[in-house]
Amino acid sequence: MKKDCIFCQIVAGESPAKMVYETEEFLVFTDIHPKAPVHVLIVPRKHIVSVNELEKDDLAMMGRAYQVAQEVVQKLGIRDGYQLHINVGEKAGQLVDHLHIHVWGGWKVKQAG
Numbered sequence: 001m002k003k004d005c006i007f008c009q010i011v012a013g014e015s016p017a018k019m020v021y022e023t024e025e026f027l028v029f030t031d032i033h034p035k036a037p038v039h040v041l042i043v044p045r046k047h048i049v050s051v052n053e054l055e056k057d058d059l060a061m062m063g064r065a066y067q068v069a070q071e072v073v074q075k076l077g078i079r080d081g082y083q084l085h086i087n088v089g090e091k092a093g094q095l096v097d098h099l100h101i102h103v104w105g106g107w108k109v110k111q112a113g
């Protein structure tokens with residue numbers, strides 16, 4: 001746990017978040033500034049700064065993040081259309097230095113005609 005990390009604080013229960021799904025390794029909660037009708041974050045409980053800091057021992061866990069994504073999109077009813085997105089580094093718009101996967105979905109399909 002990194003004391004000044006907002007996501008570590010959420011993991012520790014010191015900061016509130018709207019929890020959607022939890023496993024031993026991950027939390028999934030709604031983003032406070034949603035960029036899509038459904039916007040949740042898949043966050044490993046372990047503090048890892050970004051994809052660049054992933055170590056060999058973390059790779060299997062990150063594989064399981066996709067299993068978490070499958071469960072979450074099913075639960076949220078967006079399985080038929082969603083985006084997964086990871087920002088790495090300030091230049092790419094990473095604001096929180098604790099690895100997370102954005103899940104975006106919930107758009108209405110434009111009706112033909």
Ligand code: 5GP
Pocket residue numbers: 006017018029030031032033034041086087093094095096097
């Ligand atoms: P990044 O830009 O680092 O890829 O994404 C960080 C995301 O975390 C942003 O979409 C931002 O809205 C969200 N966020 C930042 N602080 C908090 C917080 O305290 N609680 C929640 N639920 N989301 C946060």
Ligand code: ZN
Pocket residue numbers: 001002005006007008009046047048097098
């Ligand atoms: Zn952290």
